[in-house]
Amino acid sequence: MTDSQGSIERRGIDLVPESARYGKPRDLMFLWAGTTTTVFTVVYGAFVVALGLSFAQSVVVIIIGNLLAYPLLGLASVQGPRTGTTTLTISRSSYGPRGGRILGVFAWLTLVGFEAGGLILVVFAALTLLDGAGIAASTPVQILTIVVLAGVQLLLPLFGHSVMMRAQKYFSAIFALAFLVMAILVLPKVELSSTDGSGASASTMIVGIALIMASGGLSWAPAGSNFSRYLPVGSSKRAVGTYAAVGGFLPYVLLQILGAATASITLDVADPISGLPAVLPAWFVVPYLVLAMVSLLVQNSTNLYSSGLNLQTAGIKVSRVTMVVIDTVICAVITYIAVVGQSFYDLLNAFLSLLVIWLAPWVAIYVTDWLMRRGRYDLPSLASETGGRYWGRGGYRLSGLVAQAVGMVVAALWVNTTTYVGPLATLTGGADLSIPAGIAVAALLYWLLARREHEQAQPSPKQTEGAH
Template identity: 30%
Template structure:
């Protein structure tokens, strides 16, 4: 399938330039960047109004503020744990996140998690462009289509330039977002009263676990592209440092914004991401709330670019399993453009009820991604311990094959095991009903898929794979293992 680069002596240029790689391996001589950059990248990547909306869930279900925040803390810590450990795969393997799944699911079998992942990318970007347009319409009312087009085009340009520009944009936005939202948070604490808008605020396991699941699912959604942005780091980058900085950035912004969202939802009778921010900010300094809403737009465009880039990588990975695609600039541009068109068409035609069903979207995302993250992490940390024949990931006749039954069986076992525990607006499993609506499905999916994969791969011939790894190293880097 995709051809891989041979090692050369040419060092990467330090200047910003258009990225030419897509799903192919990044040779070690091209690696660059600083590990601490993962922190601001994921801080701003998560510091968007969409994150705040996730914090509205508990209050909407009658959960008091301190229990909502407790559920958010537990959910964010668990979800970010999965995400941050995926980040370590980037420097070790030099590959985008989802194409690594071929080692567990097979070159074509990986289409199963790929489908769910593309759904996540598209769904989030539709929501993001709608929120960003709502923010702009608070100042410039009018038709939505031109703003959709403008923001999608900006996201496409950033995504086409690629990895280094994405990092630079996210890093500089971090300083701006911290400064502005610090003032907004102080204003909220000074002017609002917790639980003032929640009638009979109380604790219930159902509401607590739904808020916890929403927070965890939101964080786990980043797992599908986290090593896309760590794969250019030097091969010997400390695993602890990659995990630490990714965790710090992603968890820090999520805890802040989701908790702020929970506070606003508990204090305001009709909370919404745009109106609430504007109201609270303007109470402290006239016009500051409107300014904050507008400042949030670049962050939304930034994460839209990240999502377009990730959707392109996943889409190319999926197609390449069946029809060879050259991993060059042209395929990147075409892939990103197609993603952008789909986002625009859905945003223009989707009903307003989509915004009201954001929590259902996050839970569905959690259900479909949890078995994948369990299989992928179990393979990397327990079964193969981070050692892969990279060239075979692109080879239909390689050791990973076209369809890998252990990964596929473990994924579907995890998915099926969750069904009785699911709690959605249109379906509630029998166990969830017995627990009065409480949702612990993601815990079941994680455990079942992970354990099943470990059990199904106990007979794996790691000695034969070790020989393939050595051959792959010679092909890619011109050295032995």
């Protein structure tokens, strides 16, 4: 069951024993830095400019959005060493073992979306390289490219946590150096005087902040303890939370600002891969595209690893390895549809905006539950799917499920996307307040309901039969 060098890890959501713990909290900084130091992060910065914001406004939005989002990843990481299990398994204390399966499905769909987005960009980069080599992007070439690259991205997450931690540590340094070169080439071309005009409205800036939060710390939060669970039990909670948050925050801010700067000096931000290199010197285009492919494949390895764990939490009884394969196949299909179909930015806008509907209430309930319990969990009950302290009624805890449902309704009423604008967002001039509204309502309601909900150990069906 241990994750040794070069072996395929088979551990799923089962508790990591103390004998299998290793590493230090600072290792999380390298993991999250490697995960977020990708071209996808640059694309998010360009996306903010595509909303109509000036460069100066984009910088403000990027900084505020990440300052609000990445502490959530830190808070969702501190429970890992204490419990030895995944974030959504810990959520069973709020929703019940069976209620938690609903969140597992939501989290799985979220990561599949990010995996597909990453693979789409990898394929765009590969097709651009092939086009430069004189190979036209015909349908057979597109299909072959997707199949080959999907197979490549499948490999790293199969080897599990230990290999991924080492890979992220080394790749993050390589990627940081390459993006530094890109910044040196791009930033001198940014003309602040021409990009600091009236820009977009305050409501559009709020939409941008919501999208930045959704693209980063908020969407990574359900994976927080998936990686910190391997740290020793006595690891400092402050160190775990700080290193996880900082490891993601710094690359996101720097690379998103780089993306915004790049987009502000090119007329075409509709194509994030073959469009943005138009502002780069010819000698750097090929290295840029290769970097895009490698960095995105490494990032997707983290998504694929957590995605399989989330599907196990949803009650799907197959191995994590099988789940990684299933995810890869789904991503390949979505990638083909996207490559030959709709605008990448329209798809990204709709995806990021809609996923906060479940993420905002969930993170509020998760953190509130942790604070109410003062960080103490009954580990056998977290691991059990047939009984235990968190069983509730038939495996469902109404306090978490009701707070989640109401929080999602409130968030949906205040969301603003290219495909849907909630009525409350319309009343506030288009401002997207789905995240703060969903968090506030879900946290308050869960706190009120959980205080009243009677919690006691419930026997499993097998235990009840044995008593007879």
